[in-house]
Amino acid sequence: MEAPLAQLVIGVAERDALMAAARASYPEECCGLLVGRRLSTEGAGAAARGWVTRVIPATNQHPAPRRRFELDPSVHIALLKELRAAGTVGGEELLGHYHSHPDAAAAPSRQDLEQANDPTLIWIIIGPVRGGRTDITAWRVVAGNTGMPAFEGLPLIAGDEFPARPKNA
Numbered sequence: 596m597e598a599p600l601a602q603l604v605i606g607v608a609e610r611d612a613l614m615a616a617a618r619a620s621y622p623e624e625c626c627g628l629l630v631g632r633r634l635s636t637e638g639a640g641a642a643a644r645g646w647v648t649r650v651i652p653a654t655n656q657h658p659a660p661r662r663r664f665e666l667d668p669s670v671h672i673a674l675l676k677e678l679r680a681a682g683t684v685g686g687e688e689l690l691g692h693y694h695s696h697p698d699a700a701a702a703p704s705r706q707d708l709e710q711a712n713d714p715t716l717i718w719i720i721i722g723p724v725r726g727g728r729t730d731i732t733a734w735r736v737v738a739g740n741t742g743m744p745a746f747e748g749l750p751l752i753a754g755d756e757f758p759a760r761p762k763n764a
Protein backbone atom coordinates (compact mmCIF):
# COMPACT_ATOMS: atom_id res chain seq x y z
CA MET A 596 0.00 0.00 0.00
CA GLU A 597 1.45 3.31 -1.03
CA ALA A 598 1.78 6.07 1.55
CA PRO A 599 -0.94 8.69 1.21
CA LEU A 600 0.12 11.99 -0.29
CA ALA A 601 0.69 14.70 2.29
CA GLN A 602 1.40 17.50 -0.14
CA LEU A 603 0.91 18.27 -3.81
CA VAL A 604 3.30 20.44 -5.79
CA ILE A 605 2.30 21.80 -9.20
CA GLY A 606 4.33 23.78 -11.71
CA VAL A 607 3.30 27.42 -12.04
CA ALA A 608 2.57 26.91 -15.76
CA GLU A 609 0.40 23.85 -15.04
CA ARG A 610 -1.44 25.65 -12.24
CA ASP A 611 -2.09 28.62 -14.54
CA ALA A 612 -3.23 26.27 -17.33
CA LEU A 613 -5.84 24.73 -15.03
CA MET A 614 -7.17 28.13 -14.00
CA ALA A 615 -7.27 29.29 -17.63
CA ALA A 616 -9.11 26.10 -18.67
CA ALA A 617 -11.72 26.66 -15.95
CA ARG A 618 -12.32 30.24 -17.12
CA ALA A 619 -12.37 29.22 -20.80
CA SER A 620 -15.05 26.56 -20.29
CA TYR A 621 -17.14 28.81 -18.03
CA PRO A 622 -20.08 28.50 -17.41
CA GLU A 623 -19.52 24.80 -18.04
CA GLU A 624 -17.21 22.56 -16.04
CA CYS A 625 -13.83 21.72 -17.52
CA CYS A 626 -12.10 18.46 -16.67
CA GLY A 627 -8.94 16.49 -17.32
CA LEU A 628 -6.23 14.30 -15.92
CA LEU A 629 -3.17 15.01 -13.78
CA VAL A 630 0.11 13.26 -14.52
CA GLY A 631 3.07 13.40 -12.23
CA ARG A 632 5.42 11.71 -9.86
CA ARG A 633 4.99 10.36 -6.41
CA LEU A 634 8.02 10.83 -4.18
CA SER A 635 8.21 8.94 -0.93
CA THR A 636 10.09 10.04 2.10
CA GLU A 637 11.94 7.29 3.87
CA GLY A 638 11.05 5.75 7.19
CA ALA A 639 8.07 4.59 9.17
CA GLY A 640 4.95 6.66 8.89
CA ALA A 641 6.48 8.49 5.95
CA ALA A 642 4.12 10.44 3.77
CA ALA A 643 4.56 10.86 0.07
CA ARG A 644 4.64 14.05 -1.94
CA GLY A 645 3.08 14.35 -5.34
CA TRP A 646 4.37 16.52 -8.13
CA VAL A 647 2.04 17.36 -11.02
CA THR A 648 4.20 17.54 -14.13
CA ARG A 649 1.52 17.53 -16.84
CA VAL A 650 -2.16 18.31 -17.19
CA ILE A 651 -4.16 16.50 -19.87
CA PRO A 652 -7.41 18.26 -20.84
CA ALA A 653 -10.41 16.07 -21.68
CA THR A 654 -13.82 16.85 -23.09
CA ASN A 655 -16.57 17.03 -20.49
CA GLN A 656 -19.06 14.51 -21.82
CA HIS A 657 -21.69 14.90 -19.13
CA PRO A 658 -25.11 15.89 -20.54
CA ALA A 659 -25.40 18.57 -17.83
CA PRO A 660 -21.90 20.12 -18.12
CA ARG A 661 -22.79 23.19 -16.07
CA ARG A 662 -23.30 21.06 -12.99
CA ARG A 663 -21.41 17.82 -13.53
CA PHE A 664 -18.42 16.39 -15.32
CA GLU A 665 -17.61 13.15 -17.04
CA LEU A 666 -14.17 12.73 -18.57
CA ASP A 667 -13.92 11.50 -22.14
CA PRO A 668 -12.84 7.88 -21.45
CA SER A 669 -10.73 7.71 -24.63
CA VAL A 670 -8.37 10.33 -23.16
CA HIS A 671 -8.06 8.26 -20.01
CA ILE A 672 -7.35 5.04 -21.94
CA ALA A 673 -4.80 6.73 -24.23
CA LEU A 674 -2.94 8.16 -21.24
CA LEU A 675 -2.82 4.83 -19.40
CA LYS A 676 -1.45 3.17 -22.53
CA GLU A 677 1.20 5.86 -22.88
CA LEU A 678 2.25 5.57 -19.24
CA ARG A 679 2.35 1.78 -19.42
CA ALA A 680 4.53 1.95 -22.55
CA ALA A 681 6.94 4.33 -20.83
CA GLY A 682 7.14 2.03 -17.82
CA THR A 683 9.21 3.45 -15.01
CA VAL A 684 11.48 5.37 -17.38
CA GLY A 685 9.86 8.75 -16.88
CA GLY A 686 8.67 7.93 -13.38
CA GLU A 687 5.31 9.42 -14.30
CA GLU A 688 1.98 8.04 -13.27
CA LEU A 689 -1.65 9.06 -13.24
CA LEU A 690 -1.93 11.13 -10.08
CA GLY A 691 -5.53 12.20 -10.35
CA HIS A 692 -7.90 14.49 -12.18
CA TYR A 693 -9.30 17.99 -12.13
CA HIS A 694 -12.59 19.70 -12.82
CA SER A 695 -14.14 23.09 -12.21
CA HIS A 696 -17.10 24.45 -10.26
CA PRO A 697 -18.39 27.49 -12.16
CA ASP A 698 -19.66 30.10 -9.67
CA ALA A 699 -19.36 27.66 -6.79
CA ALA A 700 -16.83 26.86 -4.11
CA ALA A 701 -13.61 25.14 -5.09
CA ALA A 702 -14.50 22.29 -2.75
CA PRO A 703 -15.96 18.83 -3.35
CA SER A 704 -19.70 18.68 -3.94
CA ARG A 705 -22.07 15.93 -2.84
CA GLN A 706 -21.95 14.55 -6.39
CA ASP A 707 -18.15 14.50 -6.21
CA LEU A 708 -18.36 12.37 -3.09
CA GLU A 709 -20.51 9.85 -4.95
CA GLN A 710 -17.69 9.50 -7.48
CA ALA A 711 -14.89 9.29 -4.91
CA ASN A 712 -14.37 5.57 -5.28
CA ASP A 713 -10.62 5.48 -5.88
CA PRO A 714 -8.52 6.47 -2.84
CA THR A 715 -5.33 6.61 -4.92
CA LEU A 716 -6.52 9.52 -7.06
CA ILE A 717 -6.03 13.17 -6.17
CA TRP A 718 -8.72 15.68 -7.03
CA ILE A 719 -8.02 19.27 -8.04
CA ILE A 720 -11.04 21.57 -8.09
CA ILE A 721 -11.04 25.03 -9.64
CA GLY A 722 -13.78 27.50 -8.72
CA PRO A 723 -14.00 30.29 -11.29
CA VAL A 724 -16.43 33.09 -10.42
CA ARG A 725 -17.75 35.23 -13.27
CA GLY A 726 -15.75 38.45 -13.32
CA GLY A 727 -14.09 37.49 -10.08
CA ARG A 728 -11.43 35.35 -8.56
CA THR A 729 -10.51 31.79 -9.43
CA ASP A 730 -9.68 29.50 -6.54
CA ILE A 731 -7.87 26.20 -6.88
CA THR A 732 -7.70 23.44 -4.26
CA ALA A 733 -6.50 19.83 -3.97
CA TRP A 734 -8.12 16.90 -2.19
CA ARG A 735 -7.50 13.28 -1.40
CA VAL A 736 -10.03 10.58 -0.62
CA VAL A 737 -9.87 9.03 2.84
CA ALA A 738 -12.10 6.74 4.88
CA GLY A 739 -14.48 8.91 6.91
CA ASN A 740 -15.85 8.24 10.39
CA THR A 741 -18.49 5.85 9.19
CA GLY A 742 -16.10 4.06 6.85
CA MET A 743 -17.61 5.88 3.89
CA PRO A 744 -15.25 7.84 1.63
CA ALA A 745 -14.58 11.44 2.59
CA PHE A 746 -12.49 14.23 1.10
CA GLU A 747 -9.56 15.72 2.96
CA GLY A 748 -7.83 18.91 1.85
CA LEU A 749 -4.31 18.49 0.52
CA PRO A 750 -1.86 21.41 0.60
CA LEU A 751 -1.32 22.58 -3.00
CA ILE A 752 1.95 24.36 -3.61
CA ALA A 753 2.73 26.10 -6.90
CA GLY A 754 6.40 26.07 -7.73
CA ASP A 755 8.70 25.34 -10.62
CA GLU A 756 11.09 23.19 -8.68
CA PHE A 757 10.09 20.28 -6.59
CA PRO A 758 11.51 20.80 -3.10
CA ALA A 759 13.52 17.58 -3.31
CA ARG A 760 15.76 16.32 -0.61
CA PRO A 761 18.92 14.34 -1.28
CA LYS A 762 18.12 10.65 -1.45
CA ASN A 763 20.06 9.69 1.66
CA ALA A 764 19.41 12.78 3.74
Ligand SMILES: [Zn+2]
Binds near residue numbers: 694695696703704707
Ligand atom coordinates in the same frame (compact mmCIF):
# COMPACT_ATOMS: atom_id res chain seq x y z
ZN1 LIG B 1 -17.33 18.81 -8.55
